[in-house]
Amino acid sequence: xxxxxVEFLAEKELVTIVPNFSLDRIHLIGGDLGPFNPxxxxxxxxxxxxxxxxxxKCRLIPPEWMDVGKLEEIRDQERKEDTFTPMPSPYYMELTxxxxxxxxxxxxxxxxxxxxxxxxxxxxxxxxxxxxxSFVGQQEVHAKLDNLTLMEINTxxxxxxxxxxxxxxxxxxxxxxxxxxSQDF
Amino acid sequence: xxxxxKRAKRGDLKVSVHHMEMERIRYVLSSYLRCRLVKIEKFxxxxxEKEKSRAEGELSILSPEEFAFAKEYxxxxxxxxxxxxxxxxxxxLQKVSLLKSVPKPNLDSFVFLRVLExxxxxxxxxxxxxxxxYAITLEEGSQHLIRxxxxxxxxxSGAVQLI
Numbered sequence: 001x002x003x004x005x006v007e008f009l010a011e012k013e014l015v016t017i018v019p020n021f022s023l024d025r026i027h028l029i030g031g032d033l034g035p036f037n038p039x040x041x042x043x044x045x046x047x048x049x050x051x052x053x054x055x056x057k058c059r060l061i062p063p064e065w066m067d068v069g070k071l072e073e074i075r076d077q078e079r080k081e082d083t084f085t086p087m088p089s090p091y092y093m094e095l096t097x098x099x100x101x102x103x104x105x106x107x108x109x110x111x112x113x114x115x116x117x118x119x120x121x122x123x124x125x126x127x128x129x130x131x132x133x134s135f136v137g138q139q140e141v142h143a144k145l146d147n148l149t150l151m152e153i154n155t156x157x158x159x160x161x162x163x164x165x166x167x168x169x170x171x172x173x174x175x176x177x178x179x180x181x182s183q184d185f
Numbered sequence: 186x187x188x189x190x191k192r193a194k195r196g197d198l199k200v201s202v203h204h205m206e207m208e209r210i211r212y213v214l215s216s217y218l219r220c221r222l223v224k225i226e227k228f229x230x231x232x233x234e235k236e237k238s239r240a241e242g243e244l245s246i247l248s249p250e251e252f253a254f255a256k257e258y259x260x261x262x263x264x265x266x267x268x269x270x271x272x273x274x275x276x277x278l279q280k281v282s283l284l285k286s287v288p289k290p291n292l293d294s295f296v297f298l299r300v301l302e303x304x305x306x307x308x309x310x311x312x313x314x315x316x317x318x319y320a321i322t323l324e325e326g327s328q329h330l331i332r333x334x335x336x337x338x339x340x341x342s343g344a345v346q347l348i
């Protein structure tokens with residue numbers, strides 16, 4: 001999967017906006033949205049929120065976890081534990097990037113938030129590299145990865161699965177008499 | 186005057202939102218189709234073989250258009266190989282079995298998945314001779330990295346979802 005595809009999926013997440021226009025309920029294929037009234041907060045998917053923001057038709061309300069205090073806690077917790085801690089959103093990285101890119105004026109202390117999220121991401125990626133290394137080294141066949149987000153999985157996906165596939169092929173070819181998976185000719 | 190402007194804007198906004206959603210749906214559908222076509226091009230002899238041996242009443246894994254595409258692709262490949270190389274070979278070497286020479290899908294690849302329905306006592310086979318096989322439970326909502334072959338029936342039944 002491309003990172004852009006993961007971001008596409010992240011754009012379906014709901015976020016709160018405060019519109020400056022009015023519109024009655026719209027019936028989209030994916031579900032109903034609205035009605036929209038100036039000054040009244042309403043939830044919409046991120047793809048729409050960003051678009052409306054770009055057209056200066058709304059302001060964005062950051063999700064409650066996108067706050068310096070909360071993110072500091074999360075970062076510290078992640079640094080403390082050896083395992084992966086649950087993240088406030090399965091798309092925390094993508095949402096941070098999108099919201100800070102397009103609506104940083106609606107987000108207090110945006111720069112600090114960017115740094116905190118990046119620190120947390122870096123810690124998690126370091127843990128991921130370590131576990132991938134030991135997984136391949138110990139020749140494990142199964143791993144439990146709760147709390148890993150799709151974007152994180154996606155960064156190692158190709159390398160890890162190809163490495164594991166190669167190791168498997170090399171190993172099964174070592175065992176004589178076993179029905180090998182190579183093509184007969 | 187104001188009412189007219191308001192109506193125009195409202196219509197416009199609604200239209201553009203619907204349009205944006207349509208574009209997103211179009212993207213998902215075309216990337217799905219693209220993925221399927223890539224698979225057909227990669228594994229065509231095996232896919233066609235599976236279609237041939239499909240039982241009566243069993244649903245096809247391909248759409249009618251995909252099936253036509255696969256057959257055409259096979260015919261074109263055979264014609265191409267024949268014209269480019271095979272017809273210049275000595276007569277007894279002019280046949281090639283695409284079924285044997287095109288690699289099969291590797292069902293032992295590792296995949297990432299999310300569990301939708303709890304599964305107990307899944308047997309995990311070890312890689313090396315020193316390790317024993319052991320059983321695991323796949324809890325609902327958990328994520329795993331495992332060999333496809335172990336979970337293939339659960340993917341088909343919808344108990345787990347590949348990610």
